[in-house]
Amino acid sequence: MLVNNGNLARKPAWSLHDARTATAAKSLCIALLTTAVFVASPADARGRWTEAQAKTWYAAQPWLVGANYAPATAINQLEMWQAATWDPKRIDYELGLAQGIGMNTMRVFLHDQLWQQDPEGFKQRIAAFLAMAKAHKIKPLFVLFDSCWDPDPKLGPQHPPIPGVHNSGWVQGPGLPGLRDRTRYPGYKSYVQGVIGAFAKDDRILGWDVWNEPDNGADQYRGQEGKEPLVRALLAQVFDWARDADPTQPLTSGVWIGDDWAPGGKTSPMEKLQLAQSDVVTFHDYSWPETFERRIKQLLAYNRPIICTEYMARGNGSTFDGSLPIGKRHNVGMINWGFVDGKTQTRLPWDSWQKPYVLAEPTIWFHEVFRNNGTPYRQAETDLIRRLSAAPKGVVPAVPSDTSASGRQR
Known part of the structure; x- marks a missing residue:
């Protein structure tokens, strides 16, 4: 056993x-x-941070607000980082948009195959990204592995977006073939310790999200039976490998699927592992504000800093004006999904996998903050982000009296 x-x-x-x-x-x-x-x-190996260490780290940060980030020119994390499609000019431009509305962090996905392909080049591009981010006063939270979307990632040119479909090219890491092949596991250790080790003392980095939604079944794709136990066993090792690299930044993996995350609640084995190993608590929520706040109150019982690393799906009831003030009031960091409309096509809703939006756009955009040309999708939303980020921690400023009802998000 x-x-x-x-x-x-x-x-x-x-x-x-x-x-x-x-x-x-x-x-x-x-x-x-x-x-x-x-x-x-x-x-x-360094142990899990104590509650006091985690709180000291969090107290030194501003109120964290940002987005999950890939440039508009990349369909997935491979296309973002591979040398042939690396687009620093576009990245620098988009990070400038983030700075302009008060964002100070970005959650950015890496991939193990990028390390296997070209470790030195990959590190150089990460360093270049960090230099651009610092110039825009942004500290990224890097994601190492991911259980969402396509389970069979492949290096090289990525396919074009499927018309009308949300996130049609995003890939898992390491992917199901890699999970089933134990001969690849030493390479995963090399990746984790190589990337973290190279930047373990770099104060330009906010932290390391070691695995995104590890228990996500990615049901859009068939043939993934037996995936969760493999991921869970590997996730335990990934936390261990990451701590061996002795990073000064926190480690985390966010819970997302259960209904009761409180200590002693009905958490799954995966959620227990995530919550027990994370230096700071992270979670995802795409629900109405009432559910969002209930989840925060469950997690407050862990007595550690909390960051929501995914939220904001307008058609699902999760909006900036509904969730962002709640996060600010509880001093919970807030990182929404999507930033600039581009090849990921996440302005389209999840149901586009069943009914692609090829003839007409959805009534409202699902994700994204900016249109491809850099103009806000909704000016009231970017105004809100800017206003909340400028206020002291825990303070939700009043809406300016000269803001008309027509300018607010409906």
Whole structure:
């Protein structure tokens, strides 16, 4: 039985069972001690932050507000980062839009195959992104793995967007073939520790979201039976590997699917792992404001900083004017899905997978803050983001008296 705990499951570099005889094993121990060569033990990894450490870190941050980010020119995280389609000019422009409305963070997805393809080039592009983000006073939260959408990611040119379909090209990482192939796992460790290790002390980075929605079944795609146990076992190792890299930034993985996240509640095994391992608590919610606030109150009981890393789906009842003031009042960081309309096509709703919007646009945009040309989808929303981000932590300023009803979000 595999114990799903990274510290218990991780093995030392060598084992006494590998020695041919007890005498050989004893000699090996003596040789190691004599030459002062010691194998790192789980105790050498940094532990999960205490509540006090997490609160100290959070107190040093501004109220966090931002978006999940991929440039309009990229259909997914591979197209964003690969050398052939890396678009720094567009990225710099869009980060400027974010700064202009008071955003100070962006949640940005990486991918293990990018590391396997070109680790040095990948690190250089991450460094370039960080330089642009810092110039715009933005600290990114990087995502390492993802269980959403296409389970079979492939490097190289990505297919064009499917007309009328939401997020038609986003890919999982490592993907189902990679989860089932244990020979690839050393490569995942190399990726986690290589990326985090390169930037472990970099104060331009907000933190590391080690796995996005790990228990997402990605039901749009068939043949994913048995995925959740594989992800859960690997997620435990990923937290362990990440802590071995000794980052000064927090680690997290956000809960999203359950109804009761309170301590002692009906959390799933995956949610228990996420909540027990995260330095700071993160969650997703695309519900009405009443549900959003109920989720926050459940998570407050963990006595750690809270960041909502996905929200805002207008047609689903999750809006800026409904959720953002609640987050501000509770000092919960707020990162909405979508930023500039582009190749991800997430202005279209989730149901576009069943009925593509090829003849007409939806009545309202589902996600996104800006149109492709940089103008706000709704000026009242960007005004709200700017106004809330400028106010002190926990303070929700009153709506200016000269704002007409027609200018507010309906």
